[in-house]
């Protein structure tokens with residue numbers, strides 16, 4: 001048993017755990033949800049931008065996860081991932097499903113009413129329509145890098161009219177490390 005140190009509020013172990021021994025450096029709920037969104041983005045084949053989204057119910061259950069990718073049954077190798085071709089049909093935008101749309105479509109509950117969607121990028125106007133129609137009530141986004149684009153201005157106009165809240169994600173942590181290999185046995 002590590003030495004205990006007393007302070008005014010509680011008995012702390014040297015490693016900072018509480019009297020009951022509970023860890024105190026566990027992931028906060030919102031860090032967890034945004035991390036799931038960002039992790040799922042790692043499945044995206046888009047060379048320019050990998051986006052993830054995670055839908056969470058009012059009782060903190062994850063009910064939908066998605067990332068940007070081509071529609072089911074449409075080969076990632078048949079459709080374009082480029083975006084600067086003269087012909088729209090040769091660019092990804094005509095085909096790619098956005099992370100928010102996939103998170104809604106992948107829902108594991110009857111509906112996503114009153115849920116919160118955690119997304120790496122502020123939703124475009126098309127996803128805003130889907131979010132509103134699905135009953136999601138709150139958006140938590142990591143980046144608003146496209147905030148001056150008309151699509152995002154349209155999203156915010158619709159969210160405001162529909163009374164749907166949106167706020168930027170903030171975390172005390174700068175990173176989370178996931179080790180996929182067992183540490184070498186000594």
Ligand SMILES: Nc1ccn([C@H]2C[C@H](O)[C@@H](COP(=O)(O)O)O2)c(=O)n1
Nearest residue numbers: 048049051068098099121122123124
């Ligand atoms: N809120 C968003 C915005 C964009 N996406 C997807 C759509 C594309 O695959 C990619 C953006 O490509 P870029 O214009 O940066 O070349 O991200 C999304 O899923 N959700």
Ligand SMILES: [Zn+2]
Nearest residue numbers: 098123124127
């Ligand atoms: Zn979108």
